[in-house]
Amino acid sequence: MIIRERKNEFVLIEQDHHAQISGIIMSYWKDSLFSAPEFRRSVEYAIFQHDCGWKPxxxxxxxxxxKEAPYTFVxxxxxxxxxxxxxxxxxxxxxxxxxxxxxxxxxSAFLRNEALDEVKPFQINEEQRRERLIASLKIPDPSLPxxxxxxxxxxxxxxxxxxxxEPGTTKEQEHPFFCKGIPLSAAFNKIEKDNIQLYWQDKQTIAMDPFPFRDKILITLKQKTLSKDQIASQGFLESYKKTxxxxxxxxxxxSYK
Incomplete structure (x- = not known):
């Protein structure tokens, strides 16, 4: 669950809904920036479905x-x-x-720095999975994945x-994850900038620089808002179900800056 806490309420966004947004955004990625287009359908499927395990x-x-708050993905x-x-x-x-x-x-990248012993079997199993999958796939360039x-x-x-x-937030009030923008790795060597900067123009419009997409993108943010008083009187799970x-x-x- 993705959570934004306000003074008297919580805003909750399910992980899979967030993944659907990411999939829609990346479906607009410019063809000229996409390596090995024969893999595009699979890549987009991975992006749309990457958080499907969170559904239940x-x-x-x-x-x-x-914390007297809903658990977050963090x-x-x-x-x-x-x-x-x-x-x-x-x-x-x-x-x-x-x-x-x-x-x-x-x-596996998320868990790279986790020290708990229970993480090791997961990492070993996923490494074996990747080896098995790579062996079954015809990948023309080992750098593609x-x-x-x-x-x-x-x-x-x-x-x-x-x-x-929060929609419409100023740069000074943005979540600390994004204070320097969103980094672009060396994999995006056709883009001349190291970071994507985003700016809320209003509560329903975000400007982006650079903009490596083929057209403007329209997404739908799907969320629930629960008051803290409601949670206190009805319980968290019941409040969530009823909202x-x-x-x-x-x-x-x-961005036209």
Missing amino acids: FDTDPFWNDK DFPLLPKLVLYKQGIDEVEKNDHYAALLCSMHY DSHYRLLQLGDNLSLYICLN SFCETPIQLMP
């Missing part, structure tokens, strides 16, 4: 009694997180082996920017 956990979200306990990561990659693999390879790379994984990572970050910031999603259209466009 976000349908019945968890309350963090220590502080959610690691061991159940390993379970949902594996389940998600397993689900993607049923439909697309190359997409599963990218999702495995994505989650890393290049395509960077697209997944970029889409993830662009969607997180939308989800973690309807609110859908807000947001446009991403080139």
